[in-house]
Amino acid sequence: MGERQTGPTDREMKKLMGMKRTARWSRAAMIASIVLLFGFPILCSALRIDIPGLVFVALFLLMFLMLIVSEITKGRAKKKQAAMGVSRTPDELEADRKKAEKVSRLAASPEAVDRRLARLAGLNRFCQWNLRAGVAGMLLAAVAALIHQFVTELPIPLVVVLAIVTSIFIVVGVLGSLWVKKKQKDLSLHYTPKVLEAVLDRVDLYDHRGSVDHGYLWEDFSYPGREWVGPCGDHVKGVLKGMPIEFSEFCFQYETVERDKDGKTTREVHTSFSGMMVISRHGFRLNNKVTLTQFSHFHHALGTESVDFNSAWSIREDAGQDAFYILTPHYMEELIALDQDKWMKMGIQFRPDGTLLIVMQDVDFFEVDEAKSTEELKEKLKNELLGLADTMERIGAVTLEEIAAQQEEGEGAT
Structure with a gap:
């Protein structure tokens, strides 16, 4: 993907911002139609009002249409933004500024942050309870449907209400969890x-x-x-336990295009991989690039004498x-032990110039999760960084002192 030599015009920026607004409004309309679709039957049953089935069909079609418009517009906006070389639009930058000011005012009082974290932790538990109740309700609805079909007839309204209530639980759990995670992320950004x-x-x-250099992200780890590269974040550069380090979260995305029998085209954007890339230094003297991965097997992969290592x-x-x-x-024993100790899949690359790349799948640093106070949050973030340092040491990252010693040794040899 080549970069543009000039910045985007005002017209292009306005078009991009309009596409993003359309995606947001379409998503809001979809959520509203879901609420109406599931809430109407309960309300009508309670008020004993008959509503034509055509209304529910229209709501379902509206929900489906808004979903398609939202996903297609969001995908096109992402591709256009990537082609324009713009990380954030002006309205998003302004929203970030206001959000940062709000969080800074809140964070000025640790007691206020503790109260907010405790409330968010409680809301997160409530959302998780809704999800579990929704799954349980789905199982009950399935059992009721089977009983109605093969054993004895059950009142249809009972089965319908059970399915609707179950759906409400799931919608509340999913949307609530997303909202809580977003608010928690805003707070964690202040303390990171x-x-x-x-x-x-x-x-x-x-x-x-921010993000590490995309050239590193495009390295082949199978x-x-x-x-294209999707949203990135939490870009850090510095020195950790003597080791030079740079890392960021990233993801890869792709688009699928489907045509129905009427010739209508549906485009969907999918995330195929998400995780974190770490850039450091190794101490091996190499002539070639050596890559190890756990994501999938390379074609014509090399084999070792260790069956356990080849399987991992x-x-x-x-x-x-x-x-x-x-x-x-x-x-190899160290890497096998590392695989058993760490829950995520990894990729490792040793480059001839001394660069060490480490990719960790599904790693999302700096999240609040269950932290209910600022001290718990700080301790959690600290443990994540120390865990990363442990992983780097076991893989073979070297310190700045070791790098300097190797350089002096090389100069002495010449």
Whole structure:
């Protein structure tokens, strides 16, 4: 993907902002139609009012139409924004500024933050309870439908009401969880820089919407299908336990196009991979690039004498035997142990210039989760960073002192 040499025009920016507004309003209309679709039968039953079935058909069609418009418009806006080389539109920047001011005012009082975190934690538990109740209700509705079909007839309104109530539980749980997570993220963004300064030896950069160089992201770790880099965030540069480090969260996305029998086209944007990329340094002297992955197997992958290692990792080297220089029996045991200790799948790349790339799937740092106070939040963020340092050390990241010693040794040899 080439970058534009000039910035976007006002007309292009207005068009992009209009597409994003259309996507937001379409999504809001879809949610409203879902509420009406599921709420009307209960209300009509309570008031004993008969409403033509055509109304419910119209609501269902509206919900489906708004879903399609929202997804298609959102996907086109993302592709247009990527082509324009714009990370944030003016209205989004203004919204971020207002949000940051609001969070800063709130964070000025730790007691207020603690109260907000406690409320959000309670709302999160409520949303999770709704999701569990919804799943249980779906099972009950399925059992009731089977009993009605094969055993004995049940009152149809009972089955319908059970299905509707179940759907409401699920909608409340899903939408509520998304809202709570967004509010929690706003609070965590205020404390992340402070925790970085306390844990890292040195902080050179923190940008919650930034990204590592996309050239590194496009390295082949045998990812699933991908067409472009999606939203990135939590870009950090600095030194952690003596090791130079840079990392950010990222994702890959792709688009599918389907045509129905009438020739109408439906486009959907999907996320094929999400995780974190870490950039550091290794101490191996290599002539070739060596890549290990757990996401899927490379074609023509190299094999080792360890059956356990071959089942856990897939190895690729374009030429030479550097992979076997790295993969000593002791190191393979370390990686097998790391795989057993860490819950996420990983990819590792050793480059000839000394760059070490580590990809961790489904890793999302700096989230509040169940933290109910500022102290719990700070402790959680600190543990995440220390866990990352442990992973880097076990993979083979070297410190700045070790890098300097290697450079001096190389200069002495010449």
